[in-house]
Amino acid sequence: MPIEQRVVSQGRPTGITNKGREQAAKQPEVPEATDKQSNKLLKALIVLLVLMLLGGAGTTLYLIKSRDPGPQPKPEKVAGEIHAVESINVNLSDSHYLRLGFAVQLSTDAEPIDNARVLDVAIGLYSGQPFDKVLDPDHRETLRAELTQELNExxxxxxxxxxxxxxxAQ
Incomplete structure (x- = not known):
């Protein structure tokens, strides 16, 4: 009587014949990626893409900002025409007066100035000044600086x- 042998396995039947087993033995097995591995890979790629975009945007902003020098300082004024103003008598305090004549140094890009406006500022500044202070050299320089500032404004x-x-002064 012939003896029959059977192999019992706990797995599912594969349905692979001897020919299929030979082909499977020749080809190396490739492990299949699980869902968790593919999700991790996808997240890593997204993070990498976002970082590259942020890096590019930051670099672009840096380059644009480095090209913009910001507000430029005003160029220094260059002396231009000297505009002479006719002499005038200005009343000081205590019945004294001051004979005042001056010239105004303008910048090169200045428009012509009006004598009436210049004299109005000078009269307003010197009228009513005390006689002693008008003769004092320090006070005279203070008044000159103030006149220059008011005319400049x-x-x-x-x-x-x-x-x-x-x-x-008399």
Whole structure:
């Protein structure tokens, strides 16, 4: 009597014949990626892509900002025309007066200035000043600086300096 042998396995039947077993033995097995591995890979790629985009945006902003030097300092004024103003008598305190003549140093890009406006500022500044203070050299320089500042404000920064041509107090 012939003896029959049977092999019992706990797995599912594969349905592979001897020919199929020979082919499977020749080809190396490739492990299949699980869902968890593919999700991790996808997340890593997304994070990498976001980091690359942020890095590119940061680099672009840095390059744009480095090209923009920001507000430029105003160029220094260059001395231009000297505008002479006719001498005038200004009443001081205690019945004294001051004979005042001066010239205004303008910048090169200055528009012509109006004598009436210049004299109005000078009269307003010197009228009513005490006689003793007008004769004091320190106070005279203070008044000159104040006159220069007021004229500079009046004429939009075009006045650079004021030079006295006539300064007699009596």
């Amino acid at each position: 009046l004429f939009d920064g075009e006045v650079m300096d004021v030079y006295f041509t006539d300064y007699v």
